[in-house]
Structures are given as structure tokens and as C-alpha cells.
Amino acid sequence: MNFDINPHISVDIVVFGFDQKDGLKVLLINRDKNDINSSQTSKKLKLPGGLIGKNEFLNDSARRILEEFTGLKNIFLKQFGVFDNPYRLKNGDDLKWLKQTTNIEIERVITIAYYSLLNLEKYSLTELSKSYNARWYAINEIPELIFDHNEIIEKGLHTLRKEFLIEPLCFELLSDKFTINQLQKLTENILQTSFDNRNFRKKILQLQYIEPLNDWQKNVNHKPARYYVFNKDKFLKQKEEVLSFII
Amino acid sequence: MNFDINPHISVDIVVFGFDQKDGLKVLLINRDKNDINSSQTSKKLKLPGGLIGKNEFLNDSARRILEEFTGLKNIFLKQFGVFDNPYRLKNGDDLKWLKQTTNIEIERVITIAYYSLLNLEKYSLTELSKSYNARWYAINEIPELIFDHNEIIEKGLHTLRKEFLIEPLCFELLSDKFTINQLQKLTENILQTSFDNRNFRKKILQLQYIEPLNDWQKNVNHKPARYYVFNKDKFLKQKEEVLSFII
């Protein structure tokens, strides 16, 4: 990338990944590029992020950074907060590192936080940035990170759970076609709760924007489940009708 | 105020005011201090706002700016968005003005938007900044403002309506003691809808955190209404119980 950097504002991204086996995970990277001794201390892990360009929209910064670390374009991204503590970088060692790597005298950086959702069964892990040793960490096993990145993850997770109830975020975390039980397990995992399967199906199947396919699982040693798709147009139309006074 | 300014980041505040007679209003100020000819063009109106201090928390900036324009401390304030278009200030005249008033070469300013809620029956209008000719504008009669301030108000209003359904924002807009009908009118005004009075009362009166007082209206030429208060502690306790899996 050949552009001028704005050294006052950065973007950090909480990349949530989901697969049916392990549940919700967060993508973390090494602080240092090509750091072979990455495991010597967990204090050097961080969220994918970076300073923005002088004339760059924040959404574009976030997209650029996400692509840099995952190789992926057109992934769901949403801004959720600003972290502005004037002293958030003033952790001797961390700050020294930042000045070194950017060659800029850093005074204060406020960071705009985004979260991103991706289905780990759709995108393979092999596309992840190797030079920063990007790796997935289960949501309950996040190590201590540099700066205020633990706080950012916490607020991101909180936001995800809140918005999950209102926005159709679940479909970002599932394959294009999915079974009702996959949807239920995802929902239970995110909200840390559980539902009665019969009642859950009833609630889902009455939604017109979730459409059944004439397509069933194959080669499974149990009754094959039916696949469904999310119809975004129908969802938006219905949302308009119901919530027109709010939104 | 005697501190160094951070010329890259500003705070703008959508101050919502409410009274039972006129409904929801927004506080706007003149772009120029002591501008007697303020009425000659509405293009010079804006939201209360300003650049942050070098070592200032954004919440403190917002509080400082709100006090500067209204004289009020300890008012509800909430961050709701970031406006980061790199070209948001590049409106010839507006930008020239900004450079003149700050004496700083402005490159790009991203602004963090807050909204604030205040009860116009509790705080008198006389405290408002006279030098900037601060005035209230009904929500449907917002004139064209400088920069992207119309867009900021729109998103602020949208956020208010969304969060009004979940958070106890209504009590910020009412006096400490209020009647059920005042609460209903407020809710109807904010959400632009209407409710059946009997059903509304039923729903409200079953909430344990809204407590009746042994206090009724006086000197009104109709049946005096009972006053109620919002018990914040009880509200928080109940919210914890119900939404513990979300928050």
C-alpha cells in the first residue's frame, strides 16, 4: 500500500469465526512480523489492526486490514465503538514497539473498533496471514493481549450478543445453505443458552425469509437433515413493514 | 480552558430536549460567536461541538462542550457514532472558517458523535449560551446545517428511537416525579406512534421499578394525576436478572 498514514487514528478488528465443532473463536495475531519466538510470551498477541490512511474512509481501512490478515474480501464488518483513553498506548514496551515499527513519533492514537463475522467451514484457515502467525482462540481462552485489546474483545462480544437478537447476523456465520439444527446450535453458542428443539423449529419455520430447499444432507449415518437458505430481500422487506416506526 | 488541542478529532453533540407542549427538539448554535446577523442565512447553524484536548477523554470533551453551551453539568450523554468521511469538512467556506477560528492548519477531522437528553421543564432555557445564540428547533424543522451535521442528527434520532425501547432513557426526559400520562405522551412522541391508555398503564404499573408516590397534582381543573418515580436500582437489578445472558 502506498499512501500517507494518519498517525492519530487506528482501526482494530475483532474477527469472530464460527464452526459447529468448536463454537465461537477470535482471530489473534503476533505483534511482530515473522516473530519465530512467538510462544515465549503471550503478552505479544493482539487484534488485527493498524493506522488509517490520510484520506481513507474507516470502513475501507477495516476492509484493507481484514484482507491483509485473512486474505478475504467482502466479509461482514461493523463498527461498534471508540477506544480513546489518552493513555491506552502508554505501556512502556508496547509504545516503544509502535514507534519503532511505524517510524513515527506517536502522541496519541484513538482506535475505532469493528467486528467481523466469518464462517470457518466456508473459508479455509490456510488463507490466514502466516507472517503474523494469525491463529484462532476460543472465546473462553483469550490470553492477555497488548494495549486495551482484551477490553475491545469484551465490548465486541457484548455488542455481538446484543445485535444478534435484532440483526440477521447468524447467516454470516453459517454456510449459504444450512439446517435448522445448525442454526439452533449457533444461536445457543452465541447467546450461551439453550432452546427446546421443537419450539425453535416452529419459530424458525414460520419466518418467511427462511426458505426450505429440495436438498437434503447426504452420506450421514442418521436421518438426513433438510437444507434452508436465508432470503435477504424478504427479510429486509419484512423488517421495513414491522419496524418502520423505529428505523 | 487552557490546554493543548488535538486538531484531528472532534466531538459533536445532538442535545435532545423535551417538553410536554412541544415534544422533541434539538439544540443548535450559530457557527460564529457573537454573530448578530445570525438570521441572514441558516447555512451557518451547527451542532454544539469542538476539538478535543490532547490528553482528554472523549466523554470529558463531550461534558465540557455541553457545559459550555448549556451551562449544565451531569447531564445524560451517550456516544453513538463516528463520522469519518475524509472530505466532510471540505466545503470551501466552512473549512476556511474552521482554519480561521482555530488558527490551525486543519487536514482532516473525524468527529465522535454523542447524544444528550434533557428535560426542558427541569432546566430553564436562560442558561443556554447567549454568545452563540443557542436555540431549540423542533425535530421536524431542522434547517440545513454546516458540514455533515444534518446526517449526524438523523443518525442520532435513529439511535435514540432504537435505544429508547431497551434503555430507560425516558426518565432522562421527564421530571423526577411524573404521571403515567406524561410518560405515555413522551413515548408516543419519540416513537411516533400511539398507545391505548388502559393497556399502557397496565404495562407500566406492573414494572416494579416504577414506584407510586403519595403525591398528586395540585391546582389542576381536572382529576389530579398521581406522581410516580423511577427507581434506578430496582431497574438495574431486574435488568441483570433478565438479560444476564446478553449483557
Add this chain to the structure above:
DNA sequence: CCAAAAGTGTTTCGTATACACCCATGT
């Protein structure tokens, strides 16, 4: 035929909605 997960209906309970009249006060 066994294991494993998919799929199916009914009853009960509580909450949301619709709806019309009497009450207390000041003038």
C-alpha cells in the same frame, strides 16, 4: 439391529389487544 441425529403435535399459560364509561377537580 443398533447408533445417531432429524423431525413431529398438543396442551397450558401468560401476555397483548380491543374496547367504553365513571371520577375528581376548578371554574
Add this chain to the structure above:
DNA sequence: ACATGGGTGTATACGAAACACTTTTGG
């Protein structure tokens, strides 16, 4: 006595929740 807004109760409809067994496939 009248004008003004405050306050009340019931019946119905709808959605939420509780609950256990049968079905289909691969091995």
C-alpha cells in the same frame, strides 16, 4: 353544572413454553 383530563375491568386472541416419541440413514 360543565369542561377537562385521570383513571378503571373484562373478554378474546395469540404467541411462548413445556413435554416424549417416531423416522431415516449408515454401519
